Amino acid sequence: MGFSELSIILGGPQGSGLETSMLALSRALAYRGYGILADREYYSNIVGRHSYIHMSVSSKRIPRSLTYPVKLLISMDAETVFTHFRDVEDGGILVYDKDTRIKKIAEIPSMEDSLKSRLIRDLKTLGIGEDLESITEMLRSRGIVTIGTSFQVILKDLMKIYGIDPRSLSRYVSGIVTSSASLLLGLDREALRYGFESVFSGRPKLVEQNMFIADVVWRELRSYEGLLKLEDSEIDFDELLVATGNDVVAIAKIVSGLRYQSYYPITPAADESFFLEKYEVSELDGSVIGPVVVVQTEDEIAAINSAIGAALAGARSATATSGPGFDLMVEGLSWAGMNEVPVVITYYQRGGPSTGLPTRGSQSDLLSSVFAAHGEFAKVVISSGDHLDAFYDTILAFNIAEKYQLPVIHLLDKFLANSTSTIPLPDLDNVKIERGLKPVPPGEYKRFNLETLVSPRAPLGTPGIIMWYTGDEHDEHGHISEDPDSRVRMYSKRIEKLKLVDEEIPGDLKLRVHGDGGGDFCLIGWGSVKGAALDALGEIVRRSNLRGVYIDVKMLWPFPRRELAEVIRRSGFEKIIAVEHSYGVNIADLAAMAAGIRIGKRIAKFTGRPITLGELTQALEKVLTSDIEYVVISYGE
Amino acid sequence: MIDEKCRNCANYSPHIHFPQVGRCLVFDTGVSESDSCSKFRRISIDDLLSTLGREGSVYCATCGTSLISEEDLKTHSRSHCLTTRVVIDEAIAEESKAAD
Amino acid sequence: MESKGVSYKSSVWVDWCPGCGNFGILTAVLKAFAELKLDPSETVIVSGIGCSGKLPHFVNVNGVHTLHGRAIPFAMGIKLANPELTVVVHGGDGDLLGIGAGHFVALGRRNLDIVVALHNNGVYGLTKGQASPTLPLDTKTKALPKPNIQQAINPIALAIASGYTFVARGYAFEGEHLKNIIIEAIKHKGAAFIDILQPCVTFNDIFTSEYYGKRVYRLEKDQSWDPVVRDPGERVPKMLKAIERSMEWSERIPIGVFYVDNTISTFEERLSSRLKVYPEINPANSSIMTEESKSVIDNAKFKKIFGDLIVSVSKRTQGRSPQ
Structure with a gap:
């Protein structure tokens, strides 16, 4: 028995090897057929500010959403522990650099003051000290396994044995993170090597040195091996991008x-x-x-x-x-x-x-x-x-x-x-490539020929013809024209092409309804809320026995007004909820304007962090079971 | 009494993220902060002040921050590891995301 | 398109003010194109906004009348996509040196094979004669309520400093001379700039044809004037000489070729060194789809091209030991 799905956070200062850790770990996991989704959070900063990767791993499917709490937090520095210790699930694992155990929140210059004071306030309420050691102690009391390892000792060994240049230490720190994660998740050495080989392609020395790190880490953490062992993957792909x-x-x-x-x-x-x-x-x-x-x-x-x-x-x-x-x-x-x-x-x-x-x-x-x-x-x-x-x-x-x-x-x-x-x-x-190009014969050519809404298009340089373009209103040749009659025809032609788009693009490319079509509510959104929205549908059935569909609006303009109205009419949903990473949840206003559909409830997130599964499920429950019309969610640092 | 370890040496340049290891500016090799050698030269407040005056900052490896005032320099120098040089990791160019 | 007997003049009515310097420029363009026997379908005039912006409509070659200040970026896209085209930009001084100055400088850095013809009349004609970036400080032209409080840009010096490899000045009412400069600029491989002095009969009562008529002289009349850099070592002295000469603007105003540098690679050559197949195979002529409307990249090619990002899944029963 193992885990079929779990979440991980890898954190550290920007530029310290996180990207490499994530890539190597992702490749190693993909090599054994696991699905991953890894969000990358970072400041507007080149080096030093806190950066983290929030990852979902699954043996059953390609993960669609990010979830909290996480099973595993691997931190390269004290700031990561301070920032994310609340995200770790009871019974989860923290891996940290034990050389940083005496660090206090107040001593981290890269942390924003507002986060520091929030943390210090919360810790005070709980009666917990503001240093890393006190926090790890508290975590242990919650059943979280805290694994302290000395990054320094490993790096020193590495310098002695390989004489590595301190200017490329990050290349190895990433190895500590990747190796510890692999060990805990039950990945084998071959998969790990594959991960290193793919990120250090053409640099065999780096691969060897990182495998050396893996040996050291695996020896040191042997007693924790497979603590978060993943079940063998059931995902049926021979190749993954x-x-x-x-x-x-x-x-x-x-x-x-x-x-x-x-x-x-x-x-x-x-x-x-x-x-x-x-x-x-x-x-x-x-x-x-x-x-x-x-x-x-x-x-x-x-x-x-x-x-x-x-x-x-x-x-x-x-x-x-x-x-x-x-x-x-x-x-x-x-x-x-x-x-x-x-x-x-x-x-x-x-x-x-x-x-x-x-x-x-x-x-x-x-x-x-x-x-x-x-x-x-x-x-x-x-x-x-x-x-x-x-x-x-x-x-x-x-x-x-x-x-x-x-x-x-x-x-x-x-x-x-x-x-x-x-x-x-x-x-x-x-996959079809559609260019809409038809051969244009030599001779007189009218680039904006009014015979059809979409005029025959020939590129500049087409032998035997010439054409004009202008930002001014123009005639069929592309010459400036302010004639009102010509204006009306040309102006309408350009706009009415949108009707063709609306009529000709298949409904499936305009909006997609996920779910079985019936149920208690309809969630509507677009773009990257999709994964969390789909998973939330499943969660809410499980938790509250409420069934719903998710409408993914793929074509935002021209707005699929007929298609949306049809879905809403057919299913007779009373409760329509829109979700968006914004304050206004503006898709609701667009739907009202373009399709005359009133969306009564909105779920908004505008912290700049992605909507995660738990918070969306809770917000949905809230709007579905009360008169509340607007919920703002904000989880995540 | 301050020990004669790399961390107190004027020739020690700590790694930006893992200041316990770094580079020796004399031998151009990787060293740990607790190493020592005959070339040890204690970093002085004058070394630091002179760098601050010339270059506009010195680095506090203990805090992981650049110091830009004499006042800060003096406060940190009481118990922290201050240096005039930091090892900027070469991997940063690949690790960092476009961020503006 | 057969260029023999082609009329380069279009049938569109030319609606510039009678006596406008633009007529001289248009005529010189038509004559230059005829003399070069340019294929109209392989020639593109790209213009910005204002009086000069209308020029492409009066010429029987491809014309792209774009946005204020942006003719150069449009022209760049056209030229890079189809390097076989002859691309000539026409813009006013407000257009190229005011709102579009960043693009003007950037084209020099690239040394892309485009000609930029500046219709330099010192005013914003079509919006009623406001001061342009080439109008000198303290000058009060007719429509200005008060004298100009901004200094003038020196277009020749700016072009040289930016990296243009052909820099010249013509005068709208020296048609034959201007035509020859346009021909040389088109023949030049690399970014070519022509500063064309252009009287504006309606709004500029200072820089008039009388004003210029008394002052302009041809650089090439001076036998010792040799603006061509043939060896990189000559670059700096010839650049400095050209810039120095461009400062002459009082009793005498030089026209002619100020600076030519054939020792600097063109943008097309720089791209070619990266892309190898360019410019022979380029964005406009390379195929992107098969006869069955499929991408030229099929599943097999996809795996070869993007193999770095593809993981072959190996789901053997996992070994548990690190060793």
Whole structure:
């Protein structure tokens, strides 16, 4: 007997090896067929501030949500213990560096004062000292196994034996974390080696040294071996893609035929462009795939406008950004709408307004993206609920953009961008590329031909034809025209393309109803609330015997008003609850405006931390069993 | 009496996250804070003040924080391990996320 | 497109003020394109906002009339996606050196093979003659209620400092001379900049055709003037000379080629060194899908390309021992 599902937190100072630990552990777990979902939380800081990974591991399925409390907390420093000891389940395990046991909360300069005073107040109430030793003692009294190990001793040994350079210590500290987690979870040496080999690919020495660390750690912690042993995996995949949301979107962009990506560095979008640069061109069996021209522009204005330029020349073209960058792109978005340019903006939301919480997540830009840019024109906004959805949706974004000749915003967020998941390999046999291009014969060409809503599009450079584009209102040739009659026809044409999108895109791509269709309530949301929402449906049946469905709104604009109204009408739900990472839970207002559906209850989270299963389940219970209409949840540091 | 260990030596540069280990600036090797050798040179308040004046900060390895005032320097120097150099881990460039 | 006998003039009515310097520029552009026999379908004029922004509509080649200040980023996307195109940017002084100054500088850093033609008239014409970034301090043109309290940018010096590898000045009413500069700029491989002095008959009563007519002189008349960097060692002295000459702006105003550097790689070459297949295989001509509308990346290729991120699951019964 072992555990089929559990949660883990790995914490330490930013830059100290957490990322490597998470990657190695994820790879080792995936190697033995386990599913993982790992959220990455960090400050706007290069090095030193508290950073952690909150991970769900499962032997039964690919985890969809993050949960508290956790079974295992592995800390590289005292701050991690102080910040997260309350997250550990009774009967769980804490691994810590015992050299830090005399540390007091007040002595940690990187901790924010507000957290310090909250902790000190709470500890005082409980009559517990403010030092790490007192806390571990209290944890033990709660049945938590506290495992103190000396990082210093291990690192010193390593320096003596291998003469390693202290400038690369983090490479080894990560090994301590990965090895202890592996030992406790019952992972074997081969899996662990696989984990190290995949993160230190091409650096065999690092692999050996980390295996040496594993030996030391496993010897020292032998008595705890398998304390959190996972059951053998029942997940039936021969191969798993281990990737962040940024990675998945970048991969999908390459698969979809992206050929130009511009960007200006911003969190949490920049990693996507880095990934693209790494895979910008491949030569396989004599054929070239690519190239993707990736350009770091001077600002987001140049990013969007150069992407539009590349699209005019016929390339599948995109840019990636987050809120502050998107705000700068909006004038370009309006030009793209006016000129019917297929361009994709991958928009990773973070906490606003302004710089807000640059490294934390949110879904607070829904209305900003749906209603962005002056004038009226057709644009499409789609969202993705998880990594695998994001893969297919990225391709859909390009297909819609090109088929209907309009800008598409793919609205994602930091939670997805930075979380790592194990997903099955996408099936490319069922992926279609739709460009909406028809050959245009040489001769007179009207780029904005009014005979059809979607005019035949030819790229700049097409032999034998020329065309004009302008941000001014224009005639069919693309020349400036202020004629009212022409204005009405051209203006309407551009907007009415949205009707085509609304009519032609299959309902399944607009919204998805999860659950058996009947029940007591309907939860509605979009994007990264999906996993927690789905798991909460299960929890609430178990706990309160209330049955519900989750409606994942995938296409946010044009809003799937018919589809949503139909779902609501068919099932006759009385209780509709919206959930979102925002204050306003703005999807409810959008549904009211676009579909005339009144959503009476809202669950909001805007701490910048992801919605976790327990808090969502509790909030749902609260709104379902009372008159309370608005619940704010806030768990997690 | 302050012992003649690396932690009190002017040539010791502690690791940013694990200050108990670090680099010896004389031999350019990895050392532990409790090591010692014949090249030991006690770090003086003048060393620290001079670095503070020139570079704008010194580092308190005990607290894991940079000190930028003479007042702080003097307070911390009473019982903490202060240094003029810190080992910035090379892995940070890969470990850190884009964060702004 | 067959370029022989092509009329580069479009049928759109040119609605600039009669006597505007833009006519001289438009005519020079038409003549330069004709002389170079540019294929209209392989040529793109990209413009910004204002009077100069309308220029593409008057020319029978591809035209992209963009946003205020943003012509350069649009042009960059077009050129990088299809490096076979000839891309010429036309923008005003407010456009390229005011709202779009960041892009102007960035293009120099990239040395991308684009021509930037600055319609330099010292005012924002289409919005009633406000002072532009090239209007000197204390100048009071007709429509300004009070003299200008901002200094002027030196476009030539800025272009050189930014890294443009072809920097010249023309005068709108020296048509033949301007045409030749445009031809040289188009032929140049790398970022080319032409500062075109352009009288604005309606709003600029200072920098008029009379004003320029008395002052402009051709650099090339001075036989010792050699602006071409042939060896990297010549770069700094020739740059300094060009910048020094660009400061001349009183009784005499030089026009002609200030600076040419053929020793610096173009952005296309830099990309080529990374992408290998570029520019022969580029975003515009590379295939992305099969005849069956599938991605050129199938399941097998996917595994090869992204193998680093794929874990082959090995679910043997687990060994429990670390050893």
